[in-house]
Amino acid sequence: MSTSTTVLITGASTGIGAAYAERFAARGHDLVLVARDITRLEALAARLREHHAVNVDILPADLTQNADLAAVEARLRDDASIGTLVNNAGAAQSGSFIEQSTDSVAQLVTLNTTALVRLASAIAPRLAAAGNGAIINIGSVVGLAPEFGMTVYGATKAFVLFLSQGMSLELAPKGVYVQAVLPAATRTEIWERAGIDINTLTDVMEVGDLVDAALVGFDRREPVTIPPLQDGARWDALQAARQGLLTQIKQSQVAERYLANA
DSSP states (O other), rough: OOOOOOEEEESSSHHHHHHHHHHHHTTTTOOOEEEHHHHHHHHHHHHHHHHHOOOOOEEOOTTTSSSHHHHHHHHHHOOTTTTEEEEEEOOOOOOTTTTTTTHHHHHHHHHIIIIIIHHHHHHHHHHHTTOEEEEEEEOOOSSSSOOTTTTTHHHHHHHHHHHHHHHHHHHHHGTEEEEEEOOOEEEESSHEEEEEEOGGGGGGOHHHHHHHHHHHHHHHOOOOEEEEEOHHHHHHHHHHHHHHHTTTTTTTTOOOGTTTTT
């Protein structure tokens, strides 16, 4: 039995989630692994138990289904041993907005935003009351600016970034660390599921490299970690520009360019 807090990871059966499971197990953390594929979850759990001598529970769930989502929420609320949530489960969808079905984009939004915020909401009050813990939300660089063919996906990832930054402002003073991780193209199954051949992409980061870099940011307690961004000062400048823009907003006064006689 490990002495560290338990980490619950969604989308844990493959890709980024499985890499997080491996890394946290190596650090001595017990795990709760959440994903749809029970066979893959069981295989991963068995391997991690054997290699790292940690306790690994599996919680099969489809986070677009209310009953499954409620079960994971209950575990986060009630299991006091869980000190870290890795909100990794997500999907992508390519193609033009008008070609995507209404149901398919709604399901994408449900998984990438609604499920993520519900799980964060389920654990955050308990962590705040305890005065410690962490929530890692996996976003995307696509959430930084609209990208052709990824409109809805990019919008969900912009939500993840904004939510994470707001949560950080609220929860950091209470001892809870919130990290947004923004990968670029990473070698995972999300591409195949979105109907994109990953071999057609020229620059793709390996998933282990992405998670190792994200954990450097985690250990440094960065609010936003962008492993593929080569010049970190660019992010700082963007944040400073946003704050500067906010100083120009006068709530009771219409800008001169919008006056009828301008």
